[in-house]
Amino acid sequence: MKAFSTHTGVGIPLRRSNVDTDQIIPAVYLKRISRTGFEDGLFAAWRADPAFVLNDEAYRAGSVLVAGPDFGTGSSREHAVWALMDYGIRVVISPRFADIFRGNAGKGGLLAAQVTSDDDELLLKWLENHPGDSVSVDLAEQRITCGPLSIAFQIDPYTKWRLLEGLDDIALTLRHADSITQFEATRSALLPAVGAPEA
């Protein structure tokens, strides 16, 4: 996983609440078995509308997405994070994220920055009135700057540390392989097992 420290890029004002994962990447794109190349599916339905923000030349190359509350609700599909990242988004800003999305983002290296509703509104307004303006995000300082705005954001300390270090989950856990083996030795014998596949 790529480490994240600071990022500066064009801000995209997505003035919508409840942006669910079916909108971020419609189910039809989930059929792929690769880990990359999902950018064409990002907001596919909305992009068919010429008035959609990503179809505006000023925002097209944006990498910091500013959305309304409850971003990433719905299905747990991690493809939503991949699609955002494949498109080039490195940061999503929202007053509230769906839990699963927030978790998936942290694991994939996408920064989900939570701000207050008021600050979110200020950012949206600024970007709408200044198309193509950049947003800078400093993870260590937990600060977003854009035009005259300087805004603090929330992130849990653990996700922050992992993003800063670019640490892979499995490698972290395998440091505790002995504890896992020990735990397995004490599991109740009553618990079910599937068994091996039939030959």
Next chain:
Amino acid sequence: MGRTMAEKVWDAHVVHRAEGEPDLLYIDMHLIHEVTSPQAFEGLRQAGRPVRRPDLTLATEDHNVPTLDIDRPIADATSRKQVETLRANCAEFGIRLYPMGDAEQGIVHVVGPQRGLTQPGMTIVCGDSHTSTHGAFGALAFGIGTSEVEHVLATQTLPLRPFKTMAITVTGELPHGVSSKDLILAVIAKIGTGGGQGYVLEYRGEAIRALSMEARMTICNMSIEAGARAGMIAPDQTTFDYIKGREHAPTGVDWDAAVERWTGFVTDDDAVFDAEVVIDGSALTPFVTWGTNPGQGAPLSASVPDPESFADEGERQAAQRALAYMDLEAGTRLRDIRVDTVFLGSCTNGRIEDLRAAADVVRGRTIDPKVRMLVVPGSMRVKAQAEREGLDKVFTDFGAEWRSAGCSMCLGMNPDQLKPGERCASTSNRNFEGRQGKGGRTHLVSPVVAAATAVRGTLSAPADLEPLSALVG
């Protein structure tokens, strides 16, 4: 101080705990399907890691499978590729798989419980948000993303932060004709699609205790639509009776020991929940959605709300957009909304009791000539059971299509899709824009409302139907 059942299950699975780190939790059962697993296996291969516990991992094919002509190869190339990839991965890593056409194949959340693999006190995960279904047994069960799937495959554990707990107490007795689907839709409309965020919901109270296992599964299934991570219901005699005799249920002396163990996974009397909601079950009526998120619902007797009636600006805008997408006008009586499609199925309402309830409504009647109805059992076992009971005949005589098991029209990923502009009364769990096919419009309903709607062609409850005696006489 006492603990809630969610906390007890959690505590019983902590492998490693350290200050400032998430707990490392052991996973008792890992269910996988073709959509969220390919990249996880790709990751394992890239890193040269094996699957730690293939014996605690079970795979089934569900999201992509067609529900017709299942003995033929899947026509859609990408769907076929996903399914073939799952088969190759399961073969390579030694994982048991129920492929399309197998007597045990079905939707992943129907397969686990019906084999007796879902038991109280377990931790169960799957790369699918509706894993919350299994919480009906008193298991801590939740959906995970693909990199977590890879993590569980490699380590049989997950690093997790504790959830908050919320008690949803449903008092009284559900009136006749009101199902657990109506109840959960009403809960979501009450607490909102974000209301459960960060919580494990525990459903309790007399109305919940009176429900069958399958009805409980419907409720826990849709916990995720309230934003919750999981839903749980304390195990009781109903739970034990359901598990007993199934393939993976303990037997003999083990059974008694297991029941004793399971009985411990209930909330202590002095436990404190982080939040509590109380709902009067006896006041509920059939409930349907009018909008494009599961919180946008209302009693069937109501009308499409006026967006202006929402105090919250965000909700007002969301309602406006929803009405535009749904092509509905404020003030239209929900009962007057005409549909062209009815879908009975999914992991929410594709179990045998759901099919029985719907069959009881349509038996001896004829479908509205302009309506197409798909009946899709949640698993091949449900299908076989229904056919033994003659339910397939009831549905086909009525004029519905009888299909094989799969996710089907719950999501636009297999051949069963809505066309743009089509309107569907669906027993599934999500009414998002385009969920059932691009441009399709979804009203979430219970199985009996779906059935009555197919009879009348407009959103209806069984109470709206003319008595059969009148039709015969």
